[in-house]
Amino acid sequence: MAPRALDERAVARFEESVLPQLGAAYNLARWLTRNEHDAQDLVQEALLRAFKAFHGFRGTDPRAWLLAIVRNACYTWLRRGRAQEVTTPFDEEVHTPDGDVLNPERLVLKEADTTRVRQALEELPVEFREVLVLREIEGLSYKEIATIADIPVGTVMSRLARARGRLQIGLAGPPDGGGAR
Amino acid sequence: MTCQEARSLLHAFLDDELDLTHSLDVQRHLDTCPACAREHSAQRALRTALRDEALYFRPPEGFTARAQAALRASAEPVGAADRAGPPSGFPWTRRLWLPAGAMAGVLAVLVVTILRLGPGAPGQSADDLLAQEVVASHIRSLMPGHLADVPSSDQHTVKPWFNGRLDFSPPVKDLAGEGFPLTGGRLDYLGGRPIAALVYERRQHIINLMVWPAPRDMDRPLTVATRQGYHLLHWTQGGMNYWAVSDLNEAELKQFVGLVSP
Numbered sequence: 001m002a003p004r005a006l007d008e009r010a011v012a013r014f015e016e017s018v019l020p021q022l023g024a025a026y027n028l029a030r031w032l033t034r035n036e037h038d039a040q041d042l043v044q045e046a047l048l049r050a051f052k053a054f055h056g057f058r059g060t061d062p063r064a065w066l067l068a069i070v071r072n073a074c075y076t077w078l079r080r081g082r083a084q085e086v087t088t089p090f091d092e093e094v095h096t097p098d099g100d101v102l103n104p105e106r107l108v109l110k111e112a113d114t115t116r117v118r119q120a121l122e123e124l125p126v127e128f129r130e131v132l133v134l135r136e137i138e139g140l141s142y143k144e145i146a147t148i149a150d151i152p153v154g155t156v157m158s159r160l161a162r163a164r165g166r167l168q169i170g171l172a173g174p175p176d177g178g179g180a181r
Numbered sequence: 182m183t184c185q186e187a188r189s190l191l192h193a194f195l196d197d198e199l200d201l202t203h204s205l206d207v208q209r210h211l212d213t214c215p216a217c218a219r220e221h222s223a224q225r226a227l228r229t230a231l232r233d234e235a236l237y238f239r240p241p242e243g244f245t246a247r248a249q250a251a252l253r254a255s256a257e258p259v260g261a262a263d264r265a266g267p268p269s270g271f272p273w274t275r276r277l278w279l280p281a282g283a284m285a286g287v288l289a290v291l292v293v294t295i296l297r298l299g300p301g302a303p304g305q306s307a308d309d310l311l312a313q314e315v316v317a318s319h320i321r322s323l324m325p326g327h328l329a330d331v332p333s334s335d336q337h338t339v340k341p342w343f344n345g346r347l348d349f350s351p352p353v354k355d356l357a358g359e360g361f362p363l364t365g366g367r368l369d370y371l372g373g374r375p376i377a378a379l380v381y382e383r384r385q386h387i388i389n390l391m392v393w394p395a396p397r398d399m400d401r402p403l404t405v406a407t408r409q410g411y412h413l414l415h416w417t418q419g420g421m422n423y424w425a426v427s428d429l430n431e432a433e434l435k436q437f438v439g440l441v442s443p
Contacts, residue, residue, distance in 0.1 A: 011256045015249065022245050030238035040241070041325045044248050048255050048324070114235045121236070135196065136231035142198050161192040164227060171227075 014054050017062040022047070024063055024138055025070045031133045032074040034122050042077055046070040064140070067148045071130070078126065120170035128163035135160055182210040187217050195224050241385040243428060246410075247323050254320040307372075308404075308415070311424075314371050316408045319389045319426040322367070322378065328387070329365025329380050339366040343377050351377035351392040352421065356440050361388065371424075381437065388427040388437060395422045403438060405431065418442045 025046065029039035046069045059065055121129060127149075134145045142156045149156070187210040193199045194207040211218045322328050331342040340353040346368055355363040361381045369378045369391065376393040401417040412434050414425040423442065427434055 007256055011253060015252070019245065019249065022248060023240060026240040026244065027238045036241070039238075040244060043240075043244075044251055045325045047248050047252060051252055051256065113230070114233050117230045117233065118236055121231070132231065136228060137236055142193075142196065157193055157196075157198070160196070164192070164224060168223070168227060171230075 010054065011051075014051050018047070018050060018054070018066055021063045021066045025066055027138065028067055028130075028133060029070050029074055031121075031129060031137075032071070032126060033077065038077065042073045043070060046073040049073070061144065061147070064144045064147045067134075067138075068150070071148055075126075116171060120167055123170055124163060124166055128159065128166055131156060131159050132163045132167065182206050184210075184214060184217055187211070187214065188220070191217070191221060191224065195221070195228070243385045246428065247387075250320050251324040254317070254324065311372050312406055312408060312413055312415075315389075315391060315413060315424045315426050316411050318369050318371060318378065318391070319387075319411060320409075322369075322380070322389055323387060328367070330367040332365040334363050334365075336363060339363065339379070342366060343368075347375055347377055349377075349394045351379065353379060354441065356381065356437070359440050361437050361440065383427075383429050383433060383437070386427055386429040388425060388429060388434070390441065391422075391424040391426070393422050395420055403435075405435075414438050416442065 022043065025043045026039060029042050029046075030036060033039045033042065046066070050066055050069050053069075057065055121132060124132070130149060131145060134140045134148060135142075140148070142153045145156045146153045151159070187207055190199060190203060190207050194204060199207065211221050331339055333339050333342075334355060334357065336353045336355045340350065343351055343366065351366075353363070353366070357363065361383055363379065364382050365380045367378050367380070369376050371391060371393070374393060376391050379390040379392065381388040381390060395417045397420055399417055400419075401415075403414060403416040406413045406415070411426055411428055412431050414423075414434055416423050416438070419442075423438075425434060425438055425441070429437075
């Protein structure tokens with residue numbers, strides 16, 4: 001049956017180019033939602049949505065394409081009021097720390113202190129968290145991040161700088177349950 | 182290059198996003214300015230901390246397979262009845278958001294199913310057809326939002342929920358103590374009647390247990406089948422039909438069956 005063959009080809013093509021990006025999609029969703037179950041649901045939902053839109057995809061970067069869809073799904077979910085963070089408009093100036101954020105003495109980093117890093121990153125506003133996750137954990141370029149987050153490349157750079165400053169402060173603060181180091 | 186200029190380019194420098202000329206300028210500045218060099222090394226330390234493999238969240242076991250199954254189920258063309266068909270639930274067993282296209286699919290599959298059940302469709306037993314429906318229902322349940330109508334691990338919440346929705350009361354056991362926690366229940370439609378689907382989990386594997394009444398004195402021993410990579414265990418006991426379906430391995434699934442019907 002012709003339509004069936006067509007369908008199977010579409011599924012195969014989609015599976016070949018988009019399915020390998022599922023790990024990156026899950027990682028992003030997990031960081032944005034901070035919750036394993038919603039991350040799974042949102043990625044599945046995004047995957048089905050991506051499949052429906054796949055015939056219109058002409059780009060060369062299926063990862064950025066899928067991540068943009070996943071990101072949108074996560075933001076919609078966040079705005080639905082399950083989390084408060086996106087309900088107040090994001091203002092980079094307001095969220096930027098005062099003073100000399102670049103003072104390295106404030107950065108107390110112990111090697112392999114993953115729990116604290118994860119916690120500090122999770123506490124950042126989602127717009128900061130997302131650029132850091134995409135840049136450092138996923139290893140994407142400014143251009144790719146700009147595509148996914150739908151912001152200019154210059155904004156990617158300034159937002160990353162601010163996000164890193166915020167993270168440094170978060171890490172320099174008194175550690176939860178930890179003493180002086 | 183002033184410190185201010187260097188700081189404004191430092192992140193792009195760190196991220197390898199600068200052109201060669203600017204990159205060399207920043208490097209020269211860092212070589213001569215201890216304050217900026219310190220900041221640079223602090224940023225590098227932060228980067229090392231963030232690139233820790235432990236910060237990369239990997240999807241749970243079986244996630245890709247489930248996503249793929251859901252994808253294939255959604256892409257399955259109408260009328261492909263020799264495999265798991267598209268959604269075959271009746272509108273009232275599904276929620277209102279079932280899209281119109283799927284409704285059309287439902288009708289088409291029903292027509293196909295009826296034709297196949299007729300005298301002109303030899304070669305497949307009623308059990309084979311039912312097994313197809315069970316697998317289709319299982320795959321459909323793995324799609325987001327379809328798994329449970331009543332998400333609860335409490336058997337005393339799940340069992341009463343079926344009251345008034347079914348003409349029988351399915352036996353509901355929580356097997357959390359045995360490593361098969363109950364996670365919810367939903368209505369489904371199988372073999373031409375509404376049935377109870379109970380959802381259990383084993384690690385990240387979903388088990389659907391479909392239950393509906395059988396004629397009296399028709400107990401049947403356990404039969405095992407595999408379709409599309411899913412294990413199907415079927416038996417009849419105490420006036421109830423049971424189908425357990427999952428991607429869980431057969432041994433553990435049999436253990437599960439032993440707990441459901443000791």
